[in-house]
Structure formats: C-alpha cells, structure tokens
Amino acid sequence: MKSLSIASGKGGVGKTSFVISLALALQELSQKVLIFDADLGLANVDIMLGLSPKFDIRYVLNAQLQLKDIILDTEYGFSIIPAGSGVSELTQLNTAQKLILKSQMEEAFKPFDFLLFDISAGINDNVLFFSNLAEERIVLVTPEPTSMADAYAYLKVAYRRCRIKEFHLIVNMVRDDAEGKKIYQQLLYVSEKFLPELKISLLGILPYDECVKKAIRSQIPFVKYCPDAKISTRIKEIAFKMLNRKKMQHNKYLTEFLERFSQL
Ligand SMILES: Nc1ncnc2c1ncn2[C@@H]1O[C@H](COP(=O)(O)OP(=O)(O)O)[C@@H](O)[C@H]1O
Ligand SMILES: [Mg+2]
Numbered sequence: 001m002k003s004l005s006i007a008s009g010k011g012g013v014g015k016t017s018f019v020i021s022l023a024l025a026l027q028e029l030s031q032k033v034l035i036f037d038a039d040l041g042l043a044n045v046d047i048m049l050g051l052s053p054k055f056d057i058r059y060v061l062n063a064q065l066q067l068k069d070i071i072l073d074t075e076y077g078f079s080i081i082p083a084g085s086g087v088s089e090l091t092q093l094n095t096a097q098k099l100i101l102k103s104q105m106e107e108a109f110k111p112f113d114f115l116l117f118d119i120s121a122g123i124n125d126n127v128l129f130f131s132n133l134a135e136e137r138i139v140l141v142t143p144e145p146t147s148m149a150d151a152y153a154y155l156k157v158a159y160r161r162c163r164i165k166e167f168h169l170i171v172n173m174v175r176d177d178a179e180g181k182k183i184y185q186q187l188l189y190v191s192e193k194f195l196p197e198l199k200i201s202l203l204g205i206l207p208y209d210e211c212v213k214k215a216i217r218s219q220i221p222f223v224k225y226c227p228d229a230k231i232s233t234r235i236k237e238i239a240f241k242m243l244n245r246k247k248m249q250h251n252k253y254l255t256e257f258l259e260r261f262s263q264l
Contacts, residue, residue, distance in 0.1 A: 013140050023114075045083070
C-alpha cells in the first residue's frame with residue numbers, strides 16, 4: 001500500500017477535486033484506492049461525489065464502530081472514509097482520538113493499494129498528524145500569491161515540526177505550462193533560500209478549466225465528466241507516475257510506515 005497526503009495551506013485551491021479525480025485515475029489503472037477525508041468536521045469528499053454516508057469518522061472516534069466498518073464503496077470503484085460534517089470537536093483531534101485511529105488504521109488500510117489523505121486547509125495539528133502518516137506528500141498551489149504564501153507556510157511547519165523534507169508540487173489553475181513552471185521556480189527559490197534541506201519536485205501542472213466547476217456541480221469526478229480535457233490527461237499522467245513510484249518503493253515502505261507509527 002502506498003499513502004499520499006494532499007495539502008495546500010490555503011483552502012479552495014482544488015485539493016478535493018484533485019484527490020477524487022486522482023483516485024479514479026488510479027482505479028482505472030487497476031489499483032484499489034481509499035480516500036481518507038481528513039478535512040474532519042467539514043466533509044467535502046462525499047458531497048462532491050453526491051453521497052450521503054450513514055456513518056462517518058465520528059462513529060470511530062466515539063468508539064461505536066471500527067475504522068474498517070465506515071469505509072464506503074463508491075460507484076466509481078474506489079472507496080472513501082467520510083469525515084462527518086458540522087462537528088467542531090473534530091477540528092482538533094485529542095491524543096485519545098489519535099490513538100484510536102492509529103490502532104485501527106493498519107487493518108482498515110490493508111486491502112488497498114493506494115491511500116489518499118485529503119488534508120484540510122490551515123497548518124494546524126490535524127494537518128500535521130495526517131501529513132505525517134502519509135508516505136509521500138503532495139502540496140497543491142495556485143498562482144495566487146496567497147496560495148503560494150500558505151503553501152510555503154505549510155512546508156515550513158511540516159519541516160520544522162515533523163522533519164518532513166520531501167514534497168511533490170502540483171500547480172493548479174494555471175493559464176499555461178509556462179505559468180506553472182514559473183510558480184514552481186518561485187517556490188523553489190524561496191525554499192532553497194530559507195529551508196535549504198527541503199526537496200521539492202514538480203509532480204504536475206493542471207490548467208484552469210471550467211469543466212472542473214461543472215463536474216463539481218454535477219457531483220462527478222472531472223476525469224469522468226470531461227475525460228478528454230487536458231486537465232484529465234494530466235491527472236492520468238500523475239496517476240501513472242505514482243503507480244511507478246509505488247512499484248519502485250514497495251519494500252522500503254512497510255518498515256517506514258511502521259516506524260512513523262511508533263513515533264507519532
Ligand atoms: N483546475 C481548475 N480549474 C477551474 N476551477 C478549479 C480547478 N481546480 C479547482 N477548481 C475550483 O476551485 C474550487 C475549490 O475546489 P476544491 O477542490 O473544493 O478545493 P479545496 O479542497 O482545496 O478546498 C471549486 O469551485 C473548483 O471548481
Ligand atoms: Mg477540500
């Protein structure tokens with residue numbers, strides 16, 4: 001199993017739409033995928049898919065159900081762990097709640113090839129907790145200066161507090177590839193200057209496309225809604241890259257995952 005977290009610092013930059021379409025693209029490569037909606041208290045994944053889950057993470061944190069029991073299969077073939085909506089006590093997990101999750105994760109995640117954590121906005125404790133659980137981290141940024149500032153803040157906090165050094169960057173909502181590369185260079189320039197130990201690779205550039213908004217309104221992943229759009233081709237390329245990385249790193253992963261578990 002390979003786990004990825006998708007964070008951004010700033011909200012509204014396209015994380016959830018990206019995660020859902022990446023899940024479908026990976027599923028189309030015959031991978032069993034689980035999305036963990038880690039935006040606790042502000043569930044968006046189920047809404048974007050037009051689902052009304054009966055159970056969500058609250059049942060696990062209240063010890064009513066096991067994590068594996070709330071996994072919901074979708075019509076697209078991938079599965080989700082719903083976050084639960086409108087519950088402010090979830091926005092900051094306490095130590096006991098983290099222990100519940102940690103003790104049940106291994107069993108719940110076992111059947112899957114890919115685990116995608118859709119991380120909430122901000123740089124709070126939950127954001128770091130879930131980023132730390134993942135094997136690899138994706139940071140999503142748009143050309144807006146506020147998005148770049150918040151992505152940088154996330155990188156800084158993840159490095160300073162959790163010693164996370166490697167990140168993959170996705171630049172979303174660009175006019176063209178040149179703009180995407182420029183944003184990557186700018187972020188790289190700042191991080192090399194102030195956080196020289198960080199390694200940031202460019203994983204993908206996604207164009208601005210109205211079809212993403214239409215897909216959300218129709219509650220369908222955009223790779224399905226507009227399969228021939230450039231943004232959908234790009235998602236499929238990213239899925240392919242991640243699958244190859246998974247194959248390369250298969251053995252290294254299990255030991256590292258268990259090590260990280262014991263450190264949290
Ligand atoms: N590539 C894109 N082109 C156009 N609009 C986009 C793109 N990516 C995301 N959006 C829009 O941005 C908004 C926020 O997306 P969402 O996935 O909910 O972001 P987040 O999870 O980061 O809060 C949505 O209205 C979505 O349609
Ligand atoms: Mg979201």
